[in-house]
Amino acid sequence: MSTKSMWVLVSLIALSSLNLAAAAPSGEPIVLGEIVSQSGPFAMFGAGHKGAQLAVEQVNAAGGVLGRPLQLLSHDDKSNPAEGTKLFRELASKNVLAVIGNSPSSVVFAANPLALELKTPYVISMGYTSVFTDKFSHRYFFRTITSDRVFAYAIAEHMAKQPATRYCTIGNDFAYGRSITAAVMGRLKELKPSVQIIPGCEFWVPPGQLDFTPQITAIMGQKPDALMFGGVVAISSDAFVKQAKAFGLFTKMVGVHPSLGMPTNNLGLQKADLPEGIMTGSDYPYPPVDSKANLAFFKAYKERWNERPYEVSAHSYATVYLLAKTIEKAGKVDREALVDTLPGMQFTHPSLGDASIRTIDHQSTSGWWLGYLAWDEKNNVVGLRDIKYMPGSNYLPTAEELRKIRGQ
Amino acid sequence: MAFSVIGLQLVSALVSATFLFLMASGLSLIFGVCRVLNLAHGSFFMLGAFLAYSVTQVVATSLGTFWLALLLVPLATALLGALLEIVLIRRFYGANLLVQLMPMVALIYIISDFSRFVWGVSPGSVPVLGLFGTVSILELTFPAYYFVVLLASMVVAAGLWFVITKTRWGILVRAASQDREMSAACGVNQTRLFTTVYALATGLAGLAGVLAVPISGASLEMDMTTVVNAFVVVVVGGMGSVLGSMLAAILIGLVNAFGILILPQFEMTFVYALMALVLITRPTGLFGRE
Incomplete structure (x- = not known):
């Protein structure tokens, strides 16, 4: 046939x-x-x-x-x-x-x-x-x-309006972990020059790391205003969130993670695992x-x-x-x-x-929802509260920026 | 540096060391007695975590079901370990190292696919950390569960020490790991000895999995990361030495916890630098034999 x-x-x-x-x-x-x-x-x-x-x-x-x-x-x-x-x-x-x-x-x-x-x-x-x-x-x-540029810039813009200036960072040591940390912190410093990463409070852990005890105690010892942990992803982020909750880490500082609200990023978390105080985002927030x-x-x-x-x-x-x-x-x-x-x-x-779909780079102008990590009681899944929409067009590169990035 | 900071890192180091020890001691025991590299050790750890998740899912998650899991799951992984030793592993004793690796790699894939089939792709959570409450040390509230883990591993360490130094089985284990041919010539039933060693070690890996699940959750990728870390401990401590595994686990916990205070950007380097140093100065590890 x-x-x-x-x-x-x-x-x-x-x-x-x-x-x-x-x-x-x-x-x-x-x-x-x-x-x-x-x-x-x-x-x-x-x-x-x-x-x-x-x-x-x-x-x-x-x-x-x-x-x-x-x-x-x-x-x-x-x-x-x-x-x-x-x-x-x-x-x-x-x-x-x-x-x-x-x-x-x-x-x-x-x-x-x-x-x-x-x-x-x-x-x-x-x-x-x-x-x-x-x-x-x-x-x-x-x-x-x-793109990751949109959610990095969106959360940086939000955090620049917050009082926090002394930051610690932690991330999985691989390409995305490094680039998202650099993008958020770099943008944040541009928007708010008083922001600084506390010297010696920048942690890189192997992808897949499950035990964060020494990092958490070290971060608590430094007493930062905020912890940017957007580079901690996949199985590491589940483990990190559970341990942060157990230590009460985010009762003492704001947690910043641009994408923890994405359903595929938090499948392993239950209600009792969720700490308060994590500013994050998602493109499919719950409740719907x-x-x-x-x-x-x-x-x-x-x-x-x-x-x-x-x-x-x-x-x-x-x-x-x-x-x-x-x-x-x-x-x-x-x-x-x-x-x-x-x-x-x-x-x-x-x-x-x-x-x-943009003509200059063929990507969507859709944006990102920001909010605090919270449990969605109705659907019984991880969700966000107090959400606000950040339009992608505010953060995507202009034609001129693109030419520069592409070296044209 | 403030005293409290040092104190906290010390506690952290010990907590990290417990998991390393539980995994490495079994790995080391199997290598010492059976002379195979149990690459699939992390798979038993993962199975332990997933089984604990299932036990706590059957009834509601509570402290009671968690204790039940702590009791039952290590027995289950030990049984599975014994079964696999009888059916598969024992056919590869004495074979070339590369040939031995093949069934191990196969086991890793089989257990991983089996877990995906049974538990799906989403990670599982056993949220009991909060149920244990907290302990205040030096102006920091430490989750009390970490001390449960610490205590459990001390009990295991003491139990291992007792079994290996004081019981007839322990004497046979030591004899076999010192000179396998001689112990066989003396009439030791090696077949049964190897099966029990395998069961004990995989039971310990299952126990580590249950103890880890409240802290890290159960997920399909946890097998490989765990076994790699355990190997570093075994290499530093010396293949075949349980005492070496314990001291190496504590040493690595300390190096990691204080390394990140001094140069956090190079966290991963410290542990591997320690391993390289040990390998250069003592190629058989701290407590290994030639």
């Missing part, structure tokens, strides 16, 4: 099982490739696939795109860059219009150059590293979420943001998958809708047409509201 007739068969089976109303899409499906981490250390990004799948089903139920059904061709990159590049080549050689991605930055780093080489659009909804959209930006690469779009998404997602959405679910959901809208606008199913049409496109993200 030829590939084409197989697609027809597959779509027929899919359609017959959907039991749709009047405007059922017909014809050859428009296929989107998906590279997603379903196993390995970033297996929780697998929730991204569920968001994308939900959007595909909703789009098809509403008549498809250009009258044709959408279809996802999803593969697990095992959180592994080598696997990711292999999958990207495989997908690019097939009849996919674009590849969407729910993978950690390491996979995006590896697959990003391939998108240019193989002239295949790569639209990621995970991987916040700024460098993808500044130095490594190219025609075929898009990011539908914000009270907007019509988000509540509809939240309800549909829970009904479809019988679990709550993570931020990555909302990101990939928004991404599929953005692509559907872009294909409609382009009027044809073609990689080059898609890439020509995407810059400047407006779309709606469930929790982050209206945003658009």
Whole structure:
């Protein structure tokens, strides 16, 4: 059987099982490739696939795109860059219009150059590293979420208005741990020159470190006003938060962590683990943001998958809708047409509201929610209280800054 | 430097040392007696943490269920350790070191995938730290649980010392680790001895996992970080020496706790510099034999 007739068969089976109303899409499906981490250390990004799948089903139920059904061709990159590049080549050689991605930055780093080489659009909804959209930006690469620069600058701006001036820092000693600490503290010092890191109060621990007792006692001995621990991530951040709570660390100083409110960053924390006094942020805060779009998404997602959405679910959901809208606008199913049409496109993200894809670096203008870490009693998960929205456009680089960063 | 700061770092150092000791002593024991590098030791630690999480999930998380986990889980990991020794590990005694590594690496992957299958990808939490209350030392409130951990490891250290120096089993263990062929020639049932050593060591790893779970949670990646740290302790203390593991754990705890006071930017360097120094001056470790 030829590939084409197989697609027809597959779509027929899919359609017959959907039991749709009047405007059922017909014809050859428009296929989107998906590279997603379903196993390995970033297996929780697998929730991204569920968001994308939900959007595909909703789009098809509403008549498809250009009258044709959408279809996802999803593969697990095992959180592994080598696997990711292999999958990207495989997908690019097939009849996919674009590849969407729910993978950690390491996979995006590896697959990003391939998108240019193989002239295949790569639209990621995970991987916040700024460098993808500044130095490594190219025609075929898009990011539908914000960058680490936005949440670093947003939290720095917030902290600059607070009385704290004497800081300690702690972070996992790897690229992201170093860069986020430098970005937040650097911006904070620019905005508020009286801010200083107490000499000898800058701690770097190996990624995966689980015991923070000596660091916590040393930090308490220094009596800082605030502790920036945004570089402590993954299993280290769970452990650090538990131990900070046990020591009452954040009753004596403000904790600052730009991304601890992200669901995939706090899955291992329960109510009794949560200390008060951590200023943090998220792009999918709990309780769910009270907007019509988000509540509809939240309800549909829970009904479809019988679990709550993570931020990555909302990101990939928004991404599929953005692509559907872009294909409609382009009027044809073609990689080059898609890439020509995407810059400047407006779309709606469930929790982050209206945003658009910037023409200068192909990233989203969506922003970041800031708030204090708090337990969401209703959903029984880690959440935020007193949230406020920081629009991405306030912090993204200008065209001139980009030229400087890119060395043009 | 204020006296209170030094005092606090001292307590921190001892707390950090307890986990290192519980892991390293078992690793060292297995190497000393069975002459295999139990690379999968961290996997038993992780299993201990996840099993403790499950026990506390079955009923509500409370001090009572935590004590229950502390009692049951080490027995479970010890049983599993014994089973794996009988089915798999013993077939590799005396084999080339590289050949021995293969079943170990396989075990790491199998236990990790098994844990992912059973417990999923989200980390688990046993939030009992707060239930133990706090102890005030030198103007700082220290979580009382840390002293429970300290006490538990002292009991284990004393128990190990007693078993190894005073019991018949301990004499056999020491004989086997000194000269395996001779002890076999004297009629020691080595098969059973090795199985019990493996069970004791993996039971200790499970115990460490239960004790660690309130502090760090249970997660899929904790197996590797833990085993690497334990190896450093065993290398410094000397392969096969339980006393060496204990002293090396305390030494590394101290070096780490005071190293970060002096040069926090180079935290990771201190421990590895210590290891390098020991390897240069005493290649077999502080208490290792040729």
